[in-house]
Amino acid sequence: MALLEVKDLEVYYGVIRALKGISFEVNEGEIVTLIGANGAGKTTTMQSVVGLIPARAGHIIYDGKDITKLPCHKIVHLGMTQVPEGRHVFQELTVYENLLMGAYMRKDGDIKKDIKGIYERFHRLEERKNQIAGTLSGGEQQMLAMGRAMMCKPKLLMLDEPSMGLSPLLVDEVFDIIKAFNKEGTTVLLVEQNAGKSLAISDRAYVLENGRIALSGTGEELMQSEEVKKAYLGG
Ligand SMILES: Nc1ncnc2c1ncn2[C@@H]1O[C@H](COP(=O)(O)OP(=O)(O)OP(=O)(O)O)[C@@H](O)[C@H]1O
Ligand SMILES: [Mg+2]
Incomplete structure (x- = not known):
């Protein structure tokens, strides 16, 4: 299922129809990517799924439940966590406090142990655990945003362009970490302009063009597609 x-799904900004009836699914255990150019509607899709932008038409079903009309604050209790575009961390808090905030809704488990788990994955965060988050580098803030999201123990992790603005080395690290989270059982919906790296780790993917799904297939199929190669993989 x-x-x-x-x-x-249809979403409007005033009279502008940003999503023109898109359909896609993410199965439990998968990594699914939406790729698309600037303005294609990737962020709009994600924001609509988490209830931040209302749907004008269509349905969003999560875990068998219709959440189309649910407000964001109710949706976050269903085990869906989003890392929005442009890494939002609590700037005034330390790295450790940011990670703690990620777990604030949880009633279960050993939070200290989970923070240790995050430090094992992101060594830089451990080295900087007492540093004020606002003073971290861009790449470190991206890692913190991802670590904080994982502290929520989401069933579905949604990441909006996690590789944006990172050095090639850090991009590889971020994709490795996404793969590792997935292996541990987290289902992932990824939005990316970096089509090559994201398709390589995706079970399936969709190409979003101008508010419509133009193509879909396995990550492998889309990597081989002439259309995708030409438009998103630099030839
Ligand atoms: N608040 C808004 N008001 C009006 N139009 C908006 C708003 N937010 C987005 N749009 C428009 O909706 C379309 C889709 O934008 P969206 O941010 O979803 O694209 P995107 O695929 O995430 O692009 P990028 O790769 O640049 O982040 C764009 O044409 C954009 O200008
Ligand atoms: Mg975007």
């Missing part, structure tokens, strides 16, 4: 199913 699909963990997330989006059916004929």
Whole structure:
């Protein structure tokens, strides 16, 4: 069964139709990527799924439940966590406090142990655990945003362009970490302009063009697609 199913979703900004009826699904255990150029509607899709932008038409089904009309604050309790575009961390808090905030809704488990787990994955965060987050580098803030999201123990982790603005080395590290989280059981919906790296780790992917799904397939299929090669893989 699909963990997330989006059916004929339409989103408007005023009179502008940003999503023109898109449908896609994410099955439990998968990594699914939406790729698309600037302005294609990737962020809009993600924000709509988490209830930050209302759907004008269509349905969003999560874990068998229709959440189309649910407000964001109710949706976050369903085990869906989003790392928005442009890494948002609590600037005034330390690295450690940011990670703690990630777990604030949890009633279960050993939070200290989970923070240790995050430090094992992100050594830089451990080295900088007492540093004020606002003074971290861009790449470190991206790692903190991802670490904080994982502290929520999401069933579905959604990442909006996690590789944006990172050095090639850090990009590889971020994709490795996404793969590792997935291996541990987290289902992932990824939005990326970095089509090559994201398709390589994706079970399936969709190409979003101008508010519509133009193509879909396995990550492998889309990497081989002439259209995708030409438009998103630099030839
Ligand atoms: N608040 C807004 N008001 C009006 N139009 C908006 C708003 N937010 C986004 N749009 C428009 O909706 C379309 C889709 O934008 P969106 O941010 O979803 O694209 P994107 O695929 O995430 O692009 P990028 O890769 O640049 O982040 C764009 O044409 C954009 O200008
Ligand atoms: Mg975007």
